[in-house]
Amino acid sequence: MKISTLLLSVALLGTMTVAQADIKKGQKAYLKQCKKCHGNGTKGAAMKTQDEWAAAFANDNAGFKAWHKGTKGEKYANGKKLKKYAPHLKDFLYEYGSNSGNVPSCG
Numbered sequence: 001m002k003i004s005t006l007l008l009s010v011a012l013l014g015t016m017t018v019a020q021a022d023i024k025k026g027q028k029a030y031l032k033q034c035k036k037c038h039g040n041g042t043k044g045a046a047m048k049t050q051d052e053w054a055a056a057f058a059n060d061n062a063g064f065k066a067w068h069k070g071t072k073g074e075k076y077a078n079g080k081k082l083k084k085y086a087p088h089l090k091d092f093l094y095e096y097g098s099n100s101g102n103v104p105s106c107g
């Protein structure tokens, strides 16, 4: 009885930590990969609403690629780095999208 409660809390704690890590990873990736073109994370995430961010990263980042087509960001949008970090970037950008009411603590 006690042991099962303990196991459940450990499991819950585990899930929470993973979810948070993704937003943090996304923030880090944003600062490394997007900031040079779009400014800090608060400004970057506020470029779009949560729905727009979610849509942009669907279908192999098709929406994201469309935004960057024909710009200096095109190479990045089609590159391996974005592919690799897209799930984390999406978590971060969605969390702080313009209609989220959330503001990242730093960056």
Ligand code: HEC
Pocket: 030, 033, 034, 036, 037, 038, 044, 047, 048, 067, 068, 071, 072, 073, 074, 076, 082, 089, 093
């Ligand atoms: C090499 C520079 C560069 C990089 C790297 C880059 N972008 Fe862009 N991005 C641009 C340019 C140029 C445009 C088109 C002009 C504009 O809207 O600023 C653009 C457009 C956008 C738009 C559409 C803006 C609008 O008004 O509709 C969004 C959103 C965006 N980028 C987000 C990102 C995110 C998030 C990242 C990182 C995952 C990123 N970009 C990486 C240069 C870049």
